[in-house]
Amino acid sequence: MPYYRVVGEVPRKRHVQFRRPDGGLYAEELMGEEGFSSDSSLLYHRHLPTAIVKAEAVEPVVGTRLEPNLPLSPRHFRTQELDSAGDLVGGRMLLAGNGDVRLSYATSDRPSELYRNSMGDECVYVQRGRVRFESTYGVIEAGEGDYVVIPTGTIHRWVPDGRVNVLAIEASGHIRPPKRYLSQYGQFLEHAPYCERDLRAPSEPLLAEGEEVPVLVRTRGGLTRLVYRDHPFDVVGWDGCLYPYAFNIDDFEPVVKKTHAPPPVHQTFEGPGFVVCSFCPRPLDYHPEAVPIPYNHHNVDSDEFMFYVGGDYSARRGSGIDVGSVSLHPAGFTHGPQPGAVEAVIEAMANGVTTTSEMAVMVDTFRPLDLGPAALSCEDSGYAWTWAR
Numbered sequence: 001m002p003y004y005r006v007v008g009e010v011p012r013k014r015h016v017q018f019r020r021p022d023g024g025l026y027a028e029e030l031m032g033e034e035g036f037s038s039d040s041s042l043l044y045h046r047h048l049p050t051a052i053v054k055a056e057a058v059e060p061v062v063g064t065r066l067e068p069n070l071p072l073s074p075r076h077f078r079t080q081e082l083d084s085a086g087d088l089v090g091g092r093m094l095l096a097g098n099g100d101v102r103l104s105y106a107t108s109d110r111p112s113e114l115y116r117n118s119m120g121d122e123c124v125y126v127q128r129g130r131v132r133f134e135s136t137y138g139v140i141e142a143g144e145g146d147y148v149v150i151p152t153g154t155i156h157r158w159v160p161d162g163r164v165n166v167l168a169i170e171a172s173g174h175i176r177p178p179k180r181y182l183s184q185y186g187q188f189l190e191h192a193p194y195c196e197r198d199l200r201a202p203s204e205p206l207l208a209e210g211e212e213v214p215v216l217v218r219t220r221g222g223l224t225r226l227v228y229r230d231h232p233f234d235v236v237g238w239d240g241c242l243y244p245y246a247f248n249i250d251d252f253e254p255v256v257k258k259t260h261a262p263p264p265v266h267q268t269f270e271g272p273g274f275v276v277c278s279f280c281p282r283p284l285d286y287h288p289e290a291v292p293i294p295y296n297h298h299n300v301d302s303d304e305f306m307f308y309v310g311g312d313y314s315a316r317r318g319s320g321i322d323v324g325s326v327s328l329h330p331a332g333f334t335h336g337p338q339p340g341a342v343e344a345v346i347e348a349m350a351n352g353v354t355t356t357s358e359m360a361v362m363v364d365t366f367r368p369l370d371l372g373p374a375a376l377s378c379e380d381s382g383y384a385w386t387w388a389r
């Protein structure tokens, strides 16, 4: 996030004395990426952010074992059949992953404990429901269609307002808007499908009191519960270019071509080894003889994980795909519309249909995705053969 933001109270100069009303010093903390060489923010705490009183190892509640996609085949997983045992963090059910990214589904109506992912940024897509994201930077109210992007190391928790369904994209590095959307100094360019005005970030400090507050910390070595002497939500002010933010998929401005445009026009974020794309309602391609759905394609260098979040999937009629489905089309397999779909959409256009209502979140990975236990538990095993029917 290269856009400077200031929230709450900060001293006029960085690294100078900043005093509480009682005369004591606030504790300054730098959250900085890539050593001291990339985006950062300075946070001012009422208490020492270093004061921990206990550390304990934590066993994951849900299975995290990944298996290779063997025998290689396209897959269809029905997340509609999944039910989390936990909250939106501990109850994440692993669908797929590799060394770069983990993709999990969670559904819950209960608050999560405080959580810090120290392995990478997270992008949590809210498929359904409303949820309050609370963090050391403040609050973001999130709802259906929001991507909430959380920088590595941000202490936060999720407080659902009723039942919430999410797809959690956990990176092994930083998730950012694609470089090609930005000027050399980081401003969104005019051709980008969204811009600064579409991003929502905390606007005021979130202050909480408490002693001996547990924080679940995820590292490469596993999960640890660190108990902080004081509540980590004690930041009276912060400024900088590193903070969580939300972006709603409805604010994505799709690019439409005369003939079919490939997924890079839908790209929303990039992370190490993967991209995130948003397929949004839009006009159909407008060449008089256009075939306005994808041509068969073989992504020789990527696995394509598609989460269908809304709209009409008539183009996938016969595949079993519906809202809540996830398809995985791996490298090594050529995929495309179901038999009859091209003819059906051409006929629909002849009858005056000019738009598509599809809405999907796609994660394309550049290394093969292995399959998680949750995916295998809700797999539609007949999907691979639906093109040959």
Ligand SMILES: [Fe+2]
Residues within 6 Å of the ligand: 294, 297, 304, 329, 335
């Ligand atoms: Fe595809």
